[in-house]
Amino acid sequence: MSDRDNRMRWTEEDAVHDVRWQSEKGLPPPKKVVIADDTLTADTAYRLASEGSAFLWRGDYQNAKQLLQALARRAERPVKRNRKKIASQAKLNPDAVNAIEPKAVFNQHRQAQAQRARILDAILIPLLANHTIPLRRAPDATKACLEVFGNRADDYVLSLRELLGVISAHEWRKKGVVIPSLKEGAQRLFPHYGVFSPLRGEYVELVAMAPLPPALKAKSLAFDIGIGTGVLAAVLAQRGIQRIIGTDQDPRALDCATANMQQLGLGQQVEILNADLFPPEKAALIVCNPPWLPARPSSPIERAIYDPDSAMLKSFLSQLKEHLLPEGEGWLILSDLAEHLQLRSRDQLLSWIAEAGLAVIEKMDARPNHPKVSDASDPLHQARKAEVTSLWRLATV
Structure with a gap:
């Protein structure tokens, strides 16, 4: 990905913003960006994320984490429905269910994981060049981000899930x-x-x-x-x-x-x-x-x-x-x-x-x-x- 492609652009308050996009997964920057805060409901967020939108968070950091948990519960519903369907089919026709190839189950599982990841990666967090998070009740993640991203010259944006992964890895590295x-x-x-x-x-x-x-x-x-x-x-x-x-x-x-x-x-x-x-x-x-x-x-x-x-x-x-x-x-x-x-x-x-x-x-x-x-x-x-x-x-x- 070139430096030109590694930028996230959006319009906010009639101004066009252009900030470095950070993705350790190698994902491209989102094309549809919605400015979001504590007023965004989980149902609306899930619908928009399923349609390909991402949310640049401007609200309370802890509320963003709660929204992520709510999205995870909603993303799990189709998986649970599919498991119940398989269990029901197994009672009616065990041989048919057992005949499903493990490779097909694996591929379906990975597809479901990928879809779930796309939805959960939709919440985006802004960080300043010194790795501080300019949101209410945000943790001090400067040491964790410095370990992973090094010294930065400019502000950047990454998904909340990746940020939580960086913070979690920092704790593993300490303990x-x-x-x-x-x-x-x-x-x-x-x-x-x-x-x-x-x-x-x-x-x-x-x-x-x-x-x-x-x-x-x-x-x-x-x-x-x-x-x-x-x-x-x-x-x-x-x-x-x-x-x-x-x-x-x-x-x-x-x-x-x-x-x-x-x-x-x-x-x-x-x-x-x-x-x-x-x-x-x-x-x-x-x-x-x-x-x-x-x-x-x-x-x-x-x-x-x-x-x-x-x-x-x-x-x-x-x-x-x-x-x-x-x-x-x-x-x-x-x-x-x-x-x-x-x-x-x-x-x-x-x-x-x-x-x-x-x-x-x-x-x-x-x-x-x-x-x-x-x-x-x-x-x-x-x-x-x-x-x-x-x-x-x-x-x-």
Whole structure:
């Protein structure tokens, strides 16, 4: 998006305004802007947002948050109606409902999510160049916005949802996330905005438990491909691997991992490198936790979940052999959720492994324990209930 396109324009009190548009999701600036305040009702806002209008908020900040909650309730109504319809059909004809392809359910779910996001992103908040919010009862979000947007020379506008995400990420960054697999006294990692937080501990535990390859005795070097927060590199370092190189291409991930390694006292042991997958060396152990679902991400943070056409997964597998030392191993950490959603088959995965000149030494499995596993109202509940996260120990043939 060019700087010219990255501007939001509207007319207010007979004057044309032109302000920088900020969207971490990469959304274009809204074309229809309505000036809104505390007099805007939720029903009217929902109707206008459904028709494509956005609301530049001039009222009380806390009232804007309440309006967002009201819009969320209204956006959920069609989803609830659809769930009731499916439940009713299941009583009348269970076979017909069970015959619905999981892939179709997944696509419908994503479409519903996208529509909901368009409506909830309609409330826009103005910010001054110093990141203060010129609204009544607005919080002090200057530190949070400075962490994400840096120093600004001009005023800007962004959606309330994105602003709340920035503020929430700031709190996570202050408090940190407890990682039970790390040694006591060094169990917190501090995720940055836009970097996927390691809240699902089962895959971290697999890396903490898997037997280390014999090649590490000759050369104690490991790669963490797509380092993110640095959680897997930290686990490997605490397991005694002398040198670890973590790679990523996302500047926020690189900054986040660097800060976390310094915080944990691992800065000398773990090197952070801006690279597309592999460093220009060979290692005894190469670990990768690629995005699990072959679909297109709708925002930068979703790149940790969605991998269009399994591009990163296939690239990792196809290049792994040439970067492994003799007797070295590649650890692929992957959920089989895509298989239950019929987005990718097990046979496809095994064929990619074989075509890359690799063999499976062992597959270690763990069941996820996140809240969605037990949420029967989730459209993807059946797939999530069957999901298994695996660590595939791969070696060259």
